[in-house]
Amino acid sequence: MNEPERLTREIMAMIVTRDLFDGAIVNLGVGLPLECANFLSRDKEILLHSELGLLGFGPVVNDYRKADPYLTMVGGVPVTAHPGMSFMSHDESFALIRGGHIDVAVLGGLQVDQEGNLANTQLIGKPAGNLGGAQDLAYGAKKTVVLMYHTTSRKEKKILERCTLPLTTPRCVNRIVTDVAVIDVENQGLVLREVATGWNAEMVQSITGANLIIDPELKEIEL
Amino acid sequence: MIDKTIPSFDDAVEDIHDNAVIHFGGFVSPWNSPSYLVSALARQGAKNLTAISTSMGRGPDQAHLQTPWLPEHLTPTDFWDVGLLAKLGRIKKGIASFAVGHRHDLVYPFEERLSRGEVELELIGQGSLAERIRCARAGIPAFYTPVGPDTSVAEGKEVRYFNGKPHILETALHADYALIRAYQADRFGNLIYKGARTFNATMAGAATITIAEVDEIVPLGSLQPEHIHTPGAYVQRIIQRPKNPTLSWEESS
Numbered sequence: 001m002n003e004p005e006r007l008t009r010e011i012m013a014m015i016v017t018r019d020l021f022d023g024a025i026v027n028l029g030v031g032l033p034l035e036c037a038n039f040l041s042r043d044k045e046i047l048l049h050s051e052l053g054l055l056g057f058g059p060v061v062n063d064y065r066k067a068d069p070y071l072t073m074v075g076g077v078p079v080t081a082h083p084g085m086s087f088m089s090h091d092e093s094f095a096l097i098r099g100g101h102i103d104v105a106v107l108g109g110l111q112v113d114q115e116g117n118l119a120n121t122q123l124i125g126k127p128a129g130n131l132g133g134a135q136d137l138a139y140g141a142k143k144t145v146v147l148m149y150h151t152t153s154r155k156e157k158k159i160l161e162r163c164t165l166p167l168t169t170p171r172c173v174n175r176i177v178t179d180v181a182v183i184d185v186e187n188q189g190l191v192l193r194e195v196a197t198g199w200n201a202e203m204v205q206s207i208t209g210a211n212l213i214i215d216p217e218l219k220e221i222e223l
Numbered sequence: 224m225i226d227k228t229i230p231s232f233d234d235a236v237e238d239i240h241d242n243a244v245i246h247f248g249g250f251v252s253p254w255n256s257p258s259y260l261v262s263a264l265a266r267q268g269a270k271n272l273t274a275i276s277t278s279m280g281r282g283p284d285q286a287h288l289q290t291p292w293l294p295e296h297l298t299p300t301d302f303w304d305v306g307l308l309a310k311l312g313r314i315k316k317g318i319a320s321f322a323v324g325h326r327h328d329l330v331y332p333f334e335e336r337l338s339r340g341e342v343e344l345e346l347i348g349q350g351s352l353a354e355r356i357r358c359a360r361a362g363i364p365a366f367y368t369p370v371g372p373d374t375s376v377a378e379g380k381e382v383r384y385f386n387g388k389p390h391i392l393e394t395a396l397h398a399d400y401a402l403i404r405a406y407q408a409d410r411f412g413n414l415i416y417k418g419a420r421t422f423n424a425t426m427a428g429a430a431t432i433t434i435a436e437v438d439e440i441v442p443l444g445s446l447q448p449e450h451i452h453t454p455g456a457y458v459q460r461i462i463q464r465p466k467n468p469t470l471s472w473e474e475s476s
Contacts, residue, residue: 030325050419051349052250052255052419052421053419053420053421053424054418054419061292064292064293064294064297067292067293068418069252069253069254069290070254070255070406070417070418071418072252072254072418072419074250076251076252076289076290077292078292087416087418087419087420088419088420089353089420089421089422089423089424089425089452090250090277090349090353090420090421090422090424090425091353091354091356091357091424091425092420093353093419094349094350094353094354095354097350098350098354098368098369098370123323123325123327125327126323126324126327126334127322127323127334127337127338128322128323128334128337128344128346129322129323129346130320130321130322130323130325131320131321131346131347131348131349131376132320132321132348132349133320133348133349133350134348135348135350135351135370135371135374135376136348136349136350136351136370139369139370140350140370166374166375167373167374168374169370169374170372170373170374
């Protein structure tokens with residue numbers, strides 16, 4: 001049977017931004033999570049935070065002639081100045097994170113398991129991982145959302161009973177947004193809340209390595 | 224009279240000895256990295272260094288990849304990071320949050336040496352790294368953090384419970400030298416930064432000798448006291464970047 005179409009990275013990002021509340025302080029990890037910066041609702045004031053010491057910056061600059069090289073976020077990506085923006089040092093920036101002042105951290109993931117354990121730092125075939133700020137963000141943010149493809153490019157399962165890769169942070173994930181589903185990590189396990197158009201609970205379960213509890217109000221993803 | 228201005232980058236790093244422990248400031252950008260201090264240290268030749276840096280660096284051959292948004296002719300020619308010293312074999316140990324290229328096709332100099340077992344690595348999350356350095360500046364020998372229990376960074380570290388939750392004991396990271404980058408300085412060593420202050424403001428004062436590479440040295444009194452980010456008491460040496468960028472790390476500045 002052919003698999004129904006999966007969601008694009010843009011739609012995946014929009015699912016995350018759909019649920020951000022007005023006034024939220026949000027940290028976006030590099031890679032896929034950064035896509036969310038392009039889909040922030042104009043009706044809400046969202047403060048974006050970047051580990052190197054930047055809070056409340058505007059959208060990514062696409063025209064280099066308009067870039068201020070002193071104003072970059074993680075990955076050296078130039079961003080726009082925004083009213084109310086503030087700068088800080090790395091230790092202050094992580095005091096903000098560790099101290100629980102970030103409302104939502106959106107992180108990439110290699111594996112997430114049914115206890116909400118996250119593995120996203122070990123690169124296969126490399127002599128070491130890159131921890132970056134993921135441990136602090138996953139621990140410190142009031143809510144940790146993992147934005148990732150449901151399976152690897154080789155169709156391996158990424159949502160598991162137990163992570164097999166080294167853990168970045170234990171028991172930290174609250175929500176998983178993938179290209180086929182929205183899943184919440186609850187005390188009783190993984191609860192399937194929403195599925196992409198054309199998908200049903202059974203199909204999502206078949207590409208998931210842990211048991212999914214089906215929300216009685218399971219719905220199709222709407223933006 | 225107090226004047227912390229040093230005449231040349233070569234003079235600024237002259238006394239850095241073999242086996243020194245060094246903080247490298249910035250956050251992998253040509254605009255917040257102490258590039259000229261790094262290149263001067265590369266020319267000076269000190270070896271068996273312990274490098275404390277958020278990233279172990281891209282090195283000279285891949286530095287341009289840090290600014291993919293810039294057209295080639297505008298890519299800075301004077302961006303050098305700790306990867307240059309790793310490439311030259313001067314680093315014995317790295318203490319960092321990022322140790323390897325984030326893609327399989329990106330292999331950085333430190334990573335190459337790590338694969339061959341020539342260097343030692345202590346990998347630590349960025350928040351604990353920053354706080355360990357801040358504590359060194361503030362005279363705190365160690366602290367308990369809730370970040371890291373049940374992960375690789377907890378190995379061999381004391382665990383203690385507060386409010387029913389596990390915390391690990393992390394120790395301060397003091398260095399012999401801190402090489403940092405700021406925007407403006409006065410002769411007292413007062414500093415202001417432009418944009419995010421990154422590890423530069425964190426490392427200032429967390430070493431016996433803090434050396435600040437700045438875009439501009441301004442007359443005493445022209446920095447507003449309310450706007451000074453790093454008080455000069457944390458800084459021992461300041462040096463101004465050249466107006467015209469040099470093209471190679473081998474060229475003195």
